[in-house]
Amino acid sequence: MSTLAHTMMTAARSADSGLAGPGELDRYPYAEAPASDRVGVPAWDAVDPELGRVGRRTAGSRGRGLHGQLVQQLGQMIVSGDLGADRPLVPEEIGQRFEVSRTVVRESLRVLEAKGLVSARPNVGTRVRPVSDWNLLDPDIIEWRAFGPQRDDQRRELSELRWTIEPLAARLAAGRGREDVQQRLSDMVEIMGHAMGQGDALTFSRADAEFHSLLIQLAGNRMLEHLSGIVSAALQVSGGPVTGCDRPNEASLVQHARIVDALGAGDGSAAEAAVRQLLTIHPEVERVVPAPREH
Numbered sequence: 659m660s661t662l663a664h665t666m667m668t669a670a671r672s673a674d675s676g677l678a679g680p681g682e683l684d685r686y687p688y689a690e691a692p693a694s695d696r697v698g699v700p701a702w703d704a705v706d707p708e709l710g711r712v713g714r715r716t717a718g719s720r721g722r723g724l725h726g727q728l729v730q731q732l733g734q735m736i737v738s739g740d741l742g743a744d745r746p747l748v749p750e751e752i753g754q755r756f757e758v759s760r761t762v763v764r765e766s767l768r769v770l771e772a773k774g775l776v777s778a779r780p781n782v783g784t785r786v787r788p789v790s791d792w793n794l795l796d797p798d799i800i801e802w803r804a805f806g807p808q809r810d811d812q813r814r815e816l817s818e819l820r821w822t823i824e825p826l827a828a829r830l831a832a833g834r835g836r837e838d839v840q841q842r843l844s845d846m847v848e849i850m851g852h853a854m855g856q857g858d859a860l861t862f863s864r865a866d867a868e869f870h871s872l873l874i875q876l877a878g879n880r881m882l883e884h885l886s887g888i889v890s891a892a893l894q895v896s897g898g899p900v901t902g903c904d905r906p907n908e909a910s911l912v913q914h915a916r917i918v919d920a921l922g923a924g925d926g927s928a929a930e931a932a933v934r935q936l937l938t939i940h941p942e943v944e945r946v947v948p949a950p951r952e953h
Contacts, residue, residue, distance in 0.1 A: 724758055728766040736775045736786050737802035743788040747776060773799060797891040816892040821937060823885055828917060828933040831876035833924030839876045840921055843869060847914050854906040862906040867893045869914060
């Protein structure tokens with residue numbers, strides 16, 4: 659196994675378990691009411707029940723700090739519809755509910771505002787914005803939608819979007835002459851192979867995400883490169899029959915290797931076809947995208 663493969667697999671195994679660390683939001687002392695009293699407004703006077711329900715919904719917040727976890731939890735509630743459009747968000751009430759400072763609340767709301775989820779206006783306060791205002795290409799919003807009530811639409815839309823991005827990127831990347839990037843792509847395939855042999859799905863998925871990000875970078879188109887985060891987010895949240903990258907399997911590994919070979923040969927058509935074949939593994943995909951083109 660190469661040094662890179664060993665390093666990446668070791669890092670994946672030692673990665674956080676998805677539980678918040680000491681001092682982070684999910685470990686803060688919530689004012690839990692007795693079970694018989696938890697219907698209605700839980701220990702948060704004059705606040706809508708939907709806000710109080712945030713509780714420990716996001717126990718797997720991947721080690722985020724207080725600020726990041728508050729963004730995560732409020733963002734999920736907005737995207738899921740628990741906090742509907744035009745719903746007011748009162749910073750003081752949020753701070754009391756989560757026992758965090760005004761600074762944490764203020765910075766969290768600023769992040770949500772930058773994502774288009776909320777707006778803050780003088781004499782009006784902070785309110786939830788309609789879906790039409792959201793930045794639907796934001797990786798966090800992609801994740802929140804993918805694990806909420808809109809999961810099926812989000813995964814279908816991601817699949818369709820990947821079909822417009824990655825085959826073109828592969829065609830453009832062929833013959834670019836970036837030997838360093840092509841070597842890195844080969845390394846990712848090697849890592850995926852070792853991970854699959856050891857049943858290490860986490861390392862496989864991380865190498866897979868790196869592979870697709872590198873492929874888009876190799877295309878040499880900065881606008882396409884700007885969309886690489888969308889592809890990474892799509893791979894992280896697929897969780898359903900969307901593409902051949904959903905889980906480790908031999909067919910997926912073979913197609914990734916074919917892409918690398920085609921890029922090395924400077925064959926744009928073959929590289930494009932290999933990506934299309936990789937993205938067409940399940941019947942659900944074939945209903946919304948064209949079949950791979952013959953060359």
